[in-house]
Amino acid sequence: MQSIPYGKQNIEQDxxxxxIKTLTADFLTQGPKVKEFEDxxxxYVGAKFAVAVNNATSGLHLAVLALGLKPGERVITTPITFAASANCVRYAGGEVWFADIDPDTYLLSLESTKNLIKSKPKGYFKGIIPVDFAGLPVNLEEFRNLADEHDLWIIEDAAHAPGGCFTDSKGERQKCGNGNYADLAVFxxxxxxxxAxxxxxxxxTNSEVLYRKLLLLRxxxxxxxxxxxxxxGWYYEMxxxxxxxxxxxxxSALGITQLSKNKAGVIRRNEIAEAYKNAFKGKIKFQxxxxxxxxxHHLFVIEIDDRKGLYDFLRTExxxxxxxxxxxxxxxxxxxxDYGSANLSNAENYYSKCISLPMYPSLTDDEQSFVIEKVLSFVNG
Structure with missing residues (x-):
């Protein structure tokens, strides 16, 4: 079997x-393709405004600045995320605080976040950055209610989740990044x-004020x-x-064609996830x-006691x-x-066992069957 990575882009002729068409056009940057991609x-996500940036880390940085985060102000996020979700707060001179995760969804725990907020005086925190980890959307309606109670803003880190959605209390599907509950979302x-x-x-975002700030800061x-x-015509103001x-x-030209395939890509990712779940149900814990x-489904994560053993074994295959x-x-x-006093036991337990298996739309059925076979052979000894 040829090499099977955990993730992989799929670039096709279109x-x-x-x-190539853009390379032969008049604009390589600051041209019409950027606005077309944004629109x-x-x-696609159902938001009023979108601002394209050079990477999601830059997007997170602009988001905290647009919301007015000042040095010394405190923001809560999850410990199970890429460092950028926290680093953006530090870029603005803010303090990062961590709440624990839910042990089953692996998302930032609403209860842990609520307890952390209520352990401090009102106004102690300025915002929350929940992460749609592995592609699973956070229930932002619940976080919005908590945030409104304590005058906090919300940045949805949706880097893993274009095409994901949750159902709110009104029975309405809420797409990741649609701006109905979070002030800003980043992909x-x-x-x-x-x-890709x-x-x-x-x-x-759905806020024109924040949109204008993002455009200026970008x-x-x-x-x-x-x-x-x-x-x-040369006049400008900084x-x-x-x-x-x-x-x-x-x-942006590449992003436009890639975006057009994401609906089918998410369907395929869920087919792959279902095959994993059917094979592992009752044997291996998954999200x-x-x-x-x-x-x-940016990722498909399982938990296993001998994580290092499985990691090394799969590499030999x-x-x-x-x-x-x-x-x-x-x-x-x-x-x-010094976060030693923070109660992050669920995150610590998760990290000791988590491993992400191959998950991308071009993963073939034969390749996935081979992965499943090898994982189960290791688990069964």
Missing amino acids: DIDAV KFAE SFHPVKHI CGEGGMVT THGITKENMEEDQG QDLGFNYRLTDIQ SLPEGTVNA NIFTQIHYIPVPTLPYYKQM
């Missing part, structure tokens, strides 16, 4: 043709994600909107200290699926898995901030 992505277009742009990201804090008739976080037209929720993630507060940079 993707290549779109990029199509906003329509990733890294090659192992659903939509090489690198790239998108920030979505491009050096510079705007031409205040140009008067008697000024030359109104804030912004950044060069733009996405190119080349990447639970709340009723009314569609998991976009050319099956390359990954671990998602080392808990952020245990990373050397964060460890020095």
Whole structure:
């Protein structure tokens, strides 16, 4: 069996043709493809506005800045995520606090978050960054109710979850990033994600005020909107200290064709997930699926006692898995901030057992059967 990675982009001829067409057009960057991608992505997730950025980390950084996070202010996030979910707070000089995860969904626990907030005076925290981990959407309605009670903002880290959705208390399907419950949402277009742009990201919102702030901060804090008739066409104003976080037209052209395939991609990812679940049910623990929720399945994670043994064994069979993630507060940079008193037992237990199996739309049935066979042969000794 040839090498089977845990994740893989799928670039087809129409993707290549779109990029070549853009390479021969007038604009390689700051052209019409960027706005086209933004408009199509906003329509796809059901948000009013979308701002393309050079990667999701930049998107998270712009999100906390747009919401006005100041040095010393505190934000809560999950310990089971990529470091960028926490780093964005540090970029703005804020403090990161961690609440525990739910042991079955692996998502930020509402109860743990509530307990952490209530353990401090009102106004102690400024916001929450829940993560749609592995593609499973957080119930943002519940977090919105908690946030409103304590005057907090919410950034949905939806890097894993374009195409995912949950059902709210009204029985309505809420797509990840639609802006109905979170102030802002951030997506990733890294090659192992659903939509591959090489690198790239998108920030979505329903707030025109936040949208305008994002646009300004994305491009050096510079705007031409205040140009008067008697000024030359070269005139511009730098109104804030912004950044060069733009996405190119080349990447946007690829993003547009990739986005058009994501609906089918999510369906295929769920077919793969169902095959894993049918094979492992009653034998191996995997991420639970709340009723009314569609998991976009960036990852398929299982828990196993001898995780290192399985990891090494699968590599001998050319099956390359990954671990998602080392808990952020245990990373050397964060460890020095002393999170020893935080009760993160669920996250610690999860990390000791988690392993992500191959999950991508072009994974064949034969390849998946081979993965399942090898995992079960290890578990059965």
